[in-house]
């Protein structure tokens with residue numbers, strides 16, 4: 001059984017129809033009881049709110065990735081080596097409070113000509129302090145992916161790590177990607193977190209509304225049990241799959257839904273799709289090598305486990321007797337989309 005099938009089997013516990021009335025915007029300030037999905041209004045709400053998230057809200061992302069980070073790094077390395085020239089100029093959007101792509105995952109040779117942008121001023125300030133402890137030359141600025149602070153045809157690569165999952169105005173950002181990339185330039189979307197729900201739910205609801213059918217559709221959830229304190233349990237629902245009208249109502253894993261959707265819009269905008277896949281890295285490394293570089297950044301893990309899984313936004317670790325004590329098995333995965341702007 002493949003990694004994705006195993007993941008879906010493990011996490012998808014129940015299915016139900018998700019009604020548009022239940023959908024809320026990213027911060028819950030707008031619900032869609034009036035059934036009206038107004039692109040402009042939602043983009044405005046979204047960009048206002050994106051500027052107000054706290055640095056605290058991003059700490060979990062770093063912790064989640066540490067488990068099998070060497071695997072994520074290999075996937076990024078493979079993607080960049082394949083599609084990006086060594087001295088290419090790169091603009092990263094949605095770099096977050098920790099510059100995770102730049103600091104933890106990107107091979108050195110691509111860092112020389114790299115600019116990070118984020119819409120949230122607090123994230124930018126925090127990222128500057130965090131990154132500059134290790135690399136004083138890093139360029140980090142405020143920048144909105146709906147209105148990129150870049151000239152026409154000015155960069156070779158535009159990319160984001162779990163950044164295009166936080167927006168709703170896909171077409172508006174793709175207009176900007178197209179404007180700012182040089183002819184033949186490359187767009188790279190990497191998704192390793194479980195994507196934010198609201199933009200994808202709205203996307204599917206809107207597609208159905210535009211075709212004159214009910215904007216309610218089937219979704220798959222994982223019910224997580226939470227132990228608040230002894231004897232008191234609660235549950236939290238995690239959206240794991242969504243029916244896609246483009247795929248005859250097949251339930252798609254959220255990261256895959258996002259990659260498929262972005263792929264479709266890039267094609268409509270005359271980009272050539274060079275890669276659209278779930279990349280997996282599965283390897284055995286020496287325990288003392290695990291997180292070697294991350295220790296310099298203050299992270300460490302001293303548990304007894306020897307198998308680490310980081311797939312589609314979820315972590316797991318366990319012990320396997322098949323491995324000697326000095327070795328660790330890492331299994332990591334990411335959704336990857338690479339699209340190229342045409343030359344003319």
Ligand SMILES: C[S@@+](CC[C@H](N)C(=O)[O-])C[C@H]1O[C@@H](n2cnc3c(N)ncnc32)[C@H](O)[C@@H]1O
Pocket residue numbers: 047050061062093094095096097100101117118119120123143144145146160161162163166167193
């Ligand atoms: C899910 S977080 C990912 C952060 C980081 N790349 C990571 O993987 O840890 C999404 C990031 O996109 C940023 N973002 C959201 N909307 C944006 C916009 N319109 N322009 C630029 N950045 C945006 C958010 O502030 C946030 O830092």
